[in-house]
Amino acid sequence: MTHEYVSNTKRIWIVFAILSVLTIVEVALGIEKPAVLFMNTVLGMNLLNWIFIILTIVKAYYIVWAFMHMEGEKSSLRWAVVSTLCFLIVYLFFILLVEADYIFGVYRDSTIKWNF
Numbered sequence: 001m002t003h004e005y006v007s008n009t010k011r012i013w014i015v016f017a018i019l020s021v022l023t024i025v026e027v028a029l030g031i032e033k034p035a036v037l038f039m040n041t042v043l044g045m046n047l048l049n050w051i052f053i054i055l056t057i058v059k060a061y062y063i064v065w066a067f068m069h070m071e072g073e074k075s076s077l078r079w080a081v082v083s084t085l086c087f088l089i090v091y092l093f094f095i096l097l098v099e100a101d102y103i104f105g106v107y108r109d110s111t112i113k114w115n116f
Helices: 009-032 047-067 075-109
Strands: none
Touching: 009 047, 047 075
């Protein structure tokens, strides 16, 4: 039984290009902060933050898909790993945003002064 060698160089460069483009878009939006995205809110958070969250989830999904070789696994294992990862990222963002909003409210509405 012989195995044929298959080069993954092209695939590695494609993955690198996709992740680079997503990162460049995130950095450009973070530097530029377009007013149309920054000033409009959806579900209590501005659109720019939603875009950052969505792009981060897409990048995490693609990293798991490409670098953990999930495309070759059975469908049930793929979705068990990927959906867990996506859920945990969304949960982390939720906790961070709720806690940050609470701390902001405490400093805004109480006698505690901003020391930083």
